[in-house]
Amino acid sequence: MKWSDYNESLIRRGEILLGFDVIDNWDKELEAMNRGKIGGPFQYPDTFVLMLGYAKAYFHLPYRQTEGIVKGHAGIRIPSIPDFSTISRRISRLDLKLENKSNTREDEYITITIDSSGIKKTNRGQWMNKKWNIQNRKGYLKVHIAVDTKSKKILSMEITDEHVHDNRVLPRLVDNISIDGFVVIDRVLGDGAYDSNATFKYLSENGIMPCIKVRKNSRVRWKTANLFRNLSVIAQRRNNFERWKDSVSYGQRWIAETVFSSIKRMFGEYVYSFKMENMKQELMLKASLYNKFLSL
Numbered sequence: 001m002k003w004s005d006y007n008e009s010l011i012r013r014g015e016i017l018l019g020f021d022v023i024d025n026w027d028k029e030l031e032a033m034n035r036g037k038i039g040g041p042f043q044y045p046d047t048f049v050l051m052l053g054y055a056k057a058y059f060h061l062p063y064r065q066t067e068g069i070v071k072g073h074a075g076i077r078i079p080s081i082p083d084f085s086t087i088s089r090r091i092s093r094l095d096l097k098l099e100n101k102s103n104t105r106e107d108e109y110i111t112i113t114i115d116s117s118g119i120k121k122t123n124r125g126q127w128m129n130k131k132w133n134i135q136n137r138k139g140y141l142k143v144h145i146a147v148d149t150k151s152k153k154i155l156s157m158e159i160t161d162e163h164v165h166d167n168r169v170l171p172r173l174v175d176n177i178s179i180d181g182f183v184v185i186d187r188v189l190g191d192g193a194y195d196s197n198a199t200f201k202y203l204s205e206n207g208i209m210p211c212i213k214v215r216k217n218s219r220v221r222w223k224t225a226n227l228f229r230n231l232s233v234i235a236q237r238r239n240n241f242e243r244w245k246d247s248v249s250y251g252q253r254w255i256a257e258t259v260f261s262s263i264k265r266m267f268g269e270y271v272y273s274f275k276m277e278n279m280k281q282e283l284m285l286k287a288s289l290y291n292k293f294l295s296l
Contacts, residue, residue, distance in 0.1 A: 049082075063087050064084045111249070112187075113256040118143075119283065143158075188203055210228055263290055
């Protein structure tokens, strides 16, 4: 990519974060949202609330400062100003979905890489924890993602607590990636955390090649283990591991770790929300904005 193109994409990020052009379709969108609605009508369209959610997530703003952005930049153009509690309530109720269709042809299969990483539930400084010998009793969130190796977009994401093992979440990650109900995944790349007979069985039964690193003490068990796992053990242990890595492009697995690094640098390594439902919504909002930045 040319520097001029990259520079322009960075500039366009500001249009997404503070793009008050959503006001142009204000009345039309509200009319569609309130059609057949029972109870009080919506006063603010979802696209406007989503824009505020993006600005809050990117600039690390509390809800009151988010309200201040509306007053300072669009107070004259919109019929009324939402207060911070309304913004909080509407953002938590947004139906956020990740773009699960990459920039590929309909008949082209994709390769995904999966991984997980921890996100802190609190922003308590490490110095205070060390000084007063405070143990983090809140634990942390475990974010599981599936990334398209070609577009670098997050196609699927699941949030659990730290006690959920990676291979238990893999089926949900894969099931969420489909186009009109048809799974278009060719290969799944994963580290040793996903090495289990159940994982190999699930992927092979769905026509997906498992490219997963097996444990060092793995053995071939023709009677009990899945065929693809036995073949992986033979290819990685009996033959040459480096040759296996090249044959399945295992090096692309690092793309998922790069995505985690980008998201943490961009949005921070913690969440602001207190309730589990709001934590998941906050992380989904950040992942959606990350994908939009990549689209630029």
